[in-house]
Amino acid sequence: MSVTIRDVARASGVHISTVSRTFSAPHLVNPHTRSRVLACAEELGYRPNRAARALITGRTYNIGLIVADIANPFFPPLIKAAESQARKHDHHIFVADTNEDPAVEEEVVRALAKQVDGVLICSPRMNNALIEQLSREVPLVVVNRQIAGIPAVVMDVAQGARLAVEHLTTLGHRTIALLSGPRGSWTSREIRRSATATARAGHAELTVVGPNPPTELGGLTVAEDVLRAGATAVLAYNDLMAIGLIEGLFSAGARVPEDVSVVGIDDIMLSRLTRPKLTTVATPTAAAGRAAVDMLLAHGDDRRSTAHLHLQTELVIRDSTGNGPGPHSPADPGGVNVPGGVAS
Amino acid sequence: MSVTIRDVARASGVHISTVSRTFSAPHLVNPHTRSRVLACAEELGYRPNRAARALITGRTYNIGLIVADIANPFFPPLIKAAESQARKHDHHIFVADTNEDPAVEEEVVRALAKQVDGVLICSPRMNNALIEQLSREVPLVVVNRQIAGIPAVVMDVAQGARLAVEHLTTLGHRTIALLSGPRGSWTSREIRRSATATARAGHAELTVVGPNPPTELGGLTVAEDVLRAGATAVLAYNDLMAIGLIEGLFSAGARVPEDVSVVGIDDIMLSRLTRPKLTTVATPTAAAGRAAVDMLLAHGDDRRSTAHLHLQTELVIRDSTGNGPGPHSPADPGGVNVPGGVAS
């Protein structure tokens, strides 16, 4: 069928092992022989068969990348960065979409295990115990989840949620709704934990709405609930939900930011393009993708690495947040200057 | 290391070939034996090594999927659909991002060739000759490009561009700008061809601006050029450019659709969420992804299939298009009824 090491050996008059060494250990072969072999290989268009190589070396030069939903705009930048970084190291990437289903996650990891050097699981929905078990079957790096003993890169959404809620209380909001994310999401729990604590510290009331699917629709459908709860500000699990929510609020007759302030999380490209432009917590997705790949590739080198990499997040204030009914902080342009405002 | 067919054979007291047959040709093995083998396999957690299998059968159960830019919102729905369809047939998907670079396309196809059953190239940027050559090295299906002898699924953007331009001339626009896409894009040429012809038939003048990178920025930066050309309507190569253009127009003091009408192509999710909502030509991306995978998988079965599948497109009229300075068609609500309007 295609050209093998054998053909090259025949063409250049050497043994197949010499051809093999020409590619995998060039310093072991005579420069003269080497160049002849390379010339023949070039001419025949020889490419080593990685599957055959993997069979004996155990290294596949492939990586598995598992995400909950490729169509969720949060993931593509991460996938792109990971793919680019992987290819820089001569690795290829399998991408699998689990449709937010933990059972599919497990199945896919197992199915991929034999043909990759490791798997990257982004925002997993399965429980920690299962992840720990899987990490015994194949090197794993997890994005957006912290588990002792499992290498991970996490975006510091707790910090982000804190900044977001502080922003809202500073603007004078005292009744805040939190649109939580999908069941099983570590990120969602982190946000909730941090937002709750921050709200309490800011003397605001925070009510949780959810769990919801992390999509536009997930936000759209709960607009009524948010209004009924009397919230004047909302922190959403992600930008997509925030944008959907804004649509829903408009339909219900509420205006953003005049009646309700909305903050998202992720800073997907979309958020700069909607009107009003979304105030949101920017997460470094591309950096996370790169870092996760690096971590996975380093994984094999030394002993089982177990590092947790934390990436900072940042509040980006745009047009979807405005003053609330309560006292505003001094810094706020149109606000009333009230001493004893919320500390930052 | 991991559990092999050998371990299962030992555990169940049969020869490895019997184990192999239990999985790949169950009807050849005694039901009693079979169930015993299956039980052992289950207990040991055996999974066939696909690389080893591929070595001998030549089928890898992998597919390569090559796109110009994962972060371009046009692609994720296609990738998602392709991945889902592939996994339905027990195949896994390699995804590669070429950054719009034809050289990378070639390199990636070659690198992937040995470890996939076929490659799907979406909106390729390389020239036809190269594609033809590559298709001799590995089964290929091309999306959004027509080449004789190469199986393809194409969205009928020519039809879409015609509908779009007719829509604009019907609204009374007589000076239309076309933002063309990246160099090497078949789609861009098709659009240009069809738009030019349709404009001529509608007695409108069409000026081409470009080529441009197919991104938000690609549209943003040419806003001035569009205004300088005196265009009252624009058809953009894709939605992303259209949205960027609208931003640019606003910055330059022109309003959409009051001063300039804008039509995009693709109907990405984003287009429903911007304000004004974008009038655009909807392309069936998910269907294309599914169809392309099906075509690739069918490819091997019979002789070299060479079918070209055409998918219909559809004009979705939203809020970014309005009346132009010329006479409007009767159907237009606020328009002036002028006989002799453009035929559809």
Place this chain on the structure above:
DNA sequence: CCGGTGCCTGCAAAGGTTTGCAGCGAAGTT
């Protein structure tokens, strides 16, 4: 001239699986 050293190359096993062929026992045929 001999032993030693070092560079390069060939040999063959190994990795996990599939598959054509042959063998075996039991059942069926004549």
Place this chain on the structure above:
DNA sequence: AACTTCGCTGCAAACCTTTGCAGGCACCGG
């Protein structure tokens, strides 16, 4: 009773590489 047929299983080669080991050769020092 001999022979065929059939269903099932084992054997071994093959797929393409990598790699430890050993052999060949030239060169060096003594």
